[in-house]
Amino acid sequence: xxxxxxxxxxxxxxxxxxxxxxxxxxxxxxxxxxxxxxxxxxxxxxxxxxxxxxxxxxxxxxxxxxxxxxxxxxxxxxxxxxxxxxxxxxxxxxxxxxxxxxxxxxxxxxxxxxxxxxxxxxxxxxxxxxxxxxxxxxxxxxxxxxxxxxxxxxxxxxxxxxxxxxxxxxxxxxxxxxxxxxxxxxxxxxxxxxxxxxxxxxxxxxxxxxxxxxxxxxxxxxxxxxxxxxxxxxxxxxxxxxxxxxxxxxxxxxxxxxxxxxxxxxxxxxxxxxxxxxxxxxxxxxxxxxxxxxxxxxxxxxxxxxxxxxxxxxxxxxxxxxxxxxxxxxxxxxxxxxxxxxxxxxxxxxxxxxxxxxxxxxxxxxxxxxxxxxxxxxxxxx
Amino acid sequence: xxxxxxxxxxxxxxxxxxxxxxxxxxxxxxxxxxxxxxxxxxxxxxxxxxxxxxxxxxxxxxxxxxxxxxxxxxxxxxxxxxxxxxxxxxxxxxxxxxxxxxxxxxxxxxxxxxxxxxxxxxxxxxxxxxxxxxxxxxxxxxxxxxxxxxxxxxxxxxxxxxxxxxxxxxxxxxxxxxxxxxxxxxxxxxxxxxxxxxxxxxxxxxxxxxxxxxxxxxxxxxxxxxxxxxxxxxxxxxxxxxxxxxxxxxxxxxxxxxxxxxxxxxxxxxxxxxxxxxxxxxxxxxx
Numbered sequence: 001x002x003x004x005x006x007x008x009x010x011x012x013x014x015x016x017x018x019x020x021x022x023x024x025x026x027x028x029x030x031x032x033x034x035x036x037x038x039x040x041x042x043x044x045x046x047x048x049x050x051x052x053x054x055x056x057x058x059x060x061x062x063x064x065x066x067x068x069x070x071x072x073x074x075x076x077x078x079x080x081x082x083x084x085x086x087x088x089x090x091x092x093x094x095x096x097x098x099x100x101x102x103x104x105x106x107x108x109x110x111x112x113x114x115x116x117x118x119x120x121x122x123x124x125x126x127x128x129x130x131x132x133x134x135x136x137x138x139x140x141x142x143x144x145x146x147x148x149x150x151x152x153x154x155x156x157x158x159x160x161x162x163x164x165x166x167x168x169x170x171x172x173x174x175x176x177x178x179x180x181x182x183x184x185x186x187x188x189x190x191x192x193x194x195x196x197x198x199x200x201x202x203x204x205x206x207x208x209x210x211x212x213x214x215x216x217x218x219x220x221x222x223x224x225x226x227x228x229x230x231x232x233x234x235x236x237x238x239x240x241x242x243x244x245x246x247x248x249x250x251x252x253x254x255x256x257x258x259x260x261x262x263x264x265x266x267x268x269x270x271x272x273x274x275x276x277x278x279x280x281x282x283x284x285x286x287x288x289x290x291x292x293x294x295x296x297x298x299x300x301x302x303x304x305x306x307x308x309x310x311x312x313x314x315x316x317x318x319x320x321x322x323x324x325x326x327x328x329x330x331x332x333x334x335x336x337x338x339x340x341x342x343x344x345x346x347x348x349x350x351x352x353x354x355x356x357x358x359x360x361x362x363x364x365x366x367x368x369x370x371x372x373x374x375x376x377x378x379x380x381x382x
Numbered sequence: 383x384x385x386x387x388x389x390x391x392x393x394x395x396x397x398x399x400x401x402x403x404x405x406x407x408x409x410x411x412x413x414x415x416x417x418x419x420x421x422x423x424x425x426x427x428x429x430x431x432x433x434x435x436x437x438x439x440x441x442x443x444x445x446x447x448x449x450x451x452x453x454x455x456x457x458x459x460x461x462x463x464x465x466x467x468x469x470x471x472x473x474x475x476x477x478x479x480x481x482x483x484x485x486x487x488x489x490x491x492x493x494x495x496x497x498x499x500x501x502x503x504x505x506x507x508x509x510x511x512x513x514x515x516x517x518x519x520x521x522x523x524x525x526x527x528x529x530x531x532x533x534x535x536x537x538x539x540x541x542x543x544x545x546x547x548x549x550x551x552x553x554x555x556x557x558x559x560x561x562x563x564x565x566x567x568x569x570x571x572x573x574x575x576x577x578x579x580x581x582x583x584x585x586x587x588x589x590x591x592x593x594x595x596x597x598x599x600x601x602x603x604x605x606x607x608x609x610x611x612x613x614x615x616x617x618x619x620x621x622x623x624x625x626x627x628x629x630x631x632x633x634x635x636x637x638x639x640x641x642x643x644x645x646x647x648x649x650x651x652x653x654x655x656x657x658x659x660x661x662x663x664x665x666x667x668x669x
Binding site: 256 | 386387390394487490494495496497498499501515517590591592594595596599600632633635636637639643644645
């Protein structure tokens with residue numbers, strides 16, 4: 001009896017002694033930062049949810065390289081200085097093997113050189129600024145850069161929607177300006193006339209600009225605003241009796257866009273990277289899981305963040321936990337079926353190669369309108 | 383087009399006036415820059431929206447927000463500013479900023495960071511004046527603003543309470559000596575100013591069809607510019623400055639396009655006025 005008990009005890013102790021420290025030490029830490037508070041908190045919440053969803057998925061499938069993945073997440077408050085402090089913490093204290101940025105271009109640009117110097121690979125989930133990847137070969141971008149999307153927008157405006165007389169409303173920040181510039185150049189090269197108006201990030205009152213535009217009788221209005229600016233542009237334009245087709249960007253790809261725009265959302269076309277009518281299992285599964293767990297429609301920032309984590313986990317599966325090897329594995333990604341479409345791979349500088357989705361808001365949600373996968377259009381200019 | 387720009391300038395200016403009123407009233411009697419007033423404004427929008435969602439009655443939403451925020455304002459005075467009044471003026475100011483940040487994050491924790499829509503229908507249709515189109519919502523905002531500004535004018539200019547407010551703002555010690563019940567004046571002050579700000583919050587929430595935790599951010603600093611422009615503590619000055627600012631912003635953006643961020647215009651005007659007329663548009667030079 002007592003011998004039997006001793007034996008059981010001995011086995012228990014040896015098992016826990018072996019497994020305990022192994023479990024504690026052998027997680028793979030992936031760093032993450034996003035604007036969870038402050039003016040961009042809505043996107044921060046979406047990407048945080050997507051990150052949790054992705055990490056839970058990865059762990060349910062047995063983790064990466066056979067070890068559980070641990071998400072080390074911080075709030076950068078949409079502040080580049082805060083992001084820099086977080087970057088140093090992730091590198092020195094948390095000793096993460098790789099990082100996903102769930103933040104905007106500003107904070108992501110600020111930390112890219114820091115991760116590059118430390119030799120820690122970072123995937124920017126939805127930044128659009130071309131300078132982010134210029135920090136070096138450890139930095140990747142999961143969303144097409146501004147110039148690609150702007151060009152695609154012009155293609156949609158002129159070829160698909162047959163616009164000739166275009167007014168472009170350009171938001172005065174990294175995002176708006178890089179899209180606006182590419183849009184204008186390409187639209188003009190396709191023979192349309194483009195009249196440009198600038199507005200500041202956070203603008204709510206578009207009636208002064210719109211009242212002036214009304215006299216120009218444009219057949220299309222392009223807006224590079226985020227969901228709030230775009231929704232108010234659409235709403236106020238319709239109230240002033242402007243009937244021109246409105247074309248937006250991924251900035252308007254949020255379940256909050258129709259919430260604020262109301263009936264005016266109907267018919268609006270956007271360029272984005274999430275196709276709501278995607279029938280591929282990975283996309284369906286993501287959208288269903290996200291809806292069920294968080295109770296609202298997923299948006300493109302969430303989808304892009306999810307893809308970033310899955311690609312990272314695959315790279316770790318292949319390469320193990322050495323940051324250098326992980327970097328190489330990410331760079332070697334080819335034809336990956338992601339939630340945001342077929343990811344052909346990354347360019348030399350680390351920009352993603354994937355098709356641009358064209359969605360139209362009809363009957364209460366965004367629906368498939370077209371897809372742009374012409375390789376000349378979606379390859380980032382060097 | 384001019385008419386259209388003019389109308390939207392007036393709508394914006396009217397809302398500025400409503401938000402800034404509470405600040406002016408508080409500054410008039412306590413000489414405190416009440417930054418947390420912007421939090422009262424955002425809270426008002428939420429209370430109004432939640433009540434509206436539950437009851438589908440906009441008037442009830444307006445009333446609930448006015449009452450709730452009126453009391454909120456009185457509490458802020460009682461528990462935050464009250465104990466700090468004998469401290470240097472920077473102390474209540476810092477407390478006010480702290481309260482503002484706290485309230486903003488509290489709203490975020492309570493209601494989440496996503497913007498909520500305010501789908502209230504108003505008892506007005508589209509109004510067409512010449513070539514200007516005024517949506518019913520804007521007509522409603524103009525009407526409510528006009529009523530509230532008239533009410534403010536009546537309360538401050540025609541009632542004993544308003545007289546007491548003027549007396550306290552001109553010289554608190556003499557007012558006390560003359561038998562003015564200062565605590566009552568101050569409490570009423572917070573009640574009235576905060577109620578009006580709450581209604582302004584609802585109007586803005588309806589105007590932009592969105593209520594979100596950070597909506598007080600812009601008013602938090604821009605209203606300071608309005609109050610200083612108007613001559614610190616001057617009620618008519620605040621109203622004139624608010625409408626001027628609303629019109630200048632709108633007309634400048636409307637005719638010249640994007641010269642500088644709309645929110646910067648307030649501060650350019652502020653610097654210009656302070657250089658030319660340091661006491662503000664309607665201030666007394668000895669204030």
